[in-house]
Amino acid sequence: EVQLVESGGALVQPGGSLKLSCAASGFTFSDSAVHWVRQASGKGLEWVGRIRSKANNYATSFGASVNGRFTMSRDDSKKTAYLQMNSLQTEDTAVYYCTRMDNYWGQGTLVTVSS
Amino acid sequence: DVVLTQSPLSLPVTLGQPASISCRSSESLVYSDGNTYLNWFHQRPGQSPRRLIYKVSKRDSGVPDRFSGSGSGTDFTLEISSVEAEDVGVYFCMQYTHWPPFFGGGTKVEIK
Numbered sequence: 001e002v003q004l005v006e007s008g009g010a011l012v013q014p015g016g017s018l019k020l021s022c023a024a025s026g027f028t029f030s031d032s033a034v035h036w037v038r039q040a041s042g043k044g045l046e047w048v049g050r051i052r053s054k055a056n057n058y059a060t061s062f063g064a065s066v067n068g069r070f071t072m073s074r075d076d077s078k079k080t081a082y083l084q085m086n087s088l089q090t091e092d093t094a095v096y097y098c099t100r101m102d103n104y105w106g107q108g109t110l111v112t113v114s115s
Numbered sequence: 116d117v118v119l120t121q122s123p124l125s126l127p128v129t130l131g132q133p134a135s136i137s138c139r140s141s142e143s144l145v146y147s148d149g150n151t152y153l154n155w156f157h158q159r160p161g162q163s164p165r166r167l168i169y170k171v172s173k174r175d176s177g178v179p180d181r182f183s184g185s186g187s188g189t190d191f192t193l194e195i196s197s198v199e200a201e202d203v204g205v206y207f208c209m210q211y212t213h214w215p216p217f218f219g220g221g222t223k224v225e226i227k
Binding site for chain 2: 035037044045046047061062063064097099101102103105106107108
């Protein structure tokens, strides 16, 4: 069974940093791109970014609102992807999902940026 | 960036009746390979999104056949032939023909 499980969400002050994890199982993680999508409370879905597989040089791409502040990495041996978030702003408050952008999404992890 | 506009924002429906959601793109979603990368997702209250339809009209595994997608170019539609109680929630279209991927604003389906 395919599973994606996010962790690492927390309350952080503006300007702070946080690293989210996405643990995968049930599929060949090393062959798959991983996307992060966020959703502010009561709002729509916003694509945050993506990291591709080793075969695609672990290429990353980000949405304009987070570009330059967020980075992604992955450890294929641990079947885990990471989202490093720096210079966090109140507007980054949201539930963060990792997904293959298909039928499989994690349950989400809540990031709250507030003083 | 390509923008997707969904309508209506809210859709009250009667159980057993059909429902239709529109998604319009600011640019054609036909990719250079001839495919159109337009997905539909459903998010039930308190749950993660789930993809229903990919490439305009292809249903994901396990998706009931009462759901269908259609359209071309810039205009797309998700139809539910006979709404059931479990269909409530928010429906989002999403394009990934053009980078970056972009989601429509969502349509909330509720039972009258």
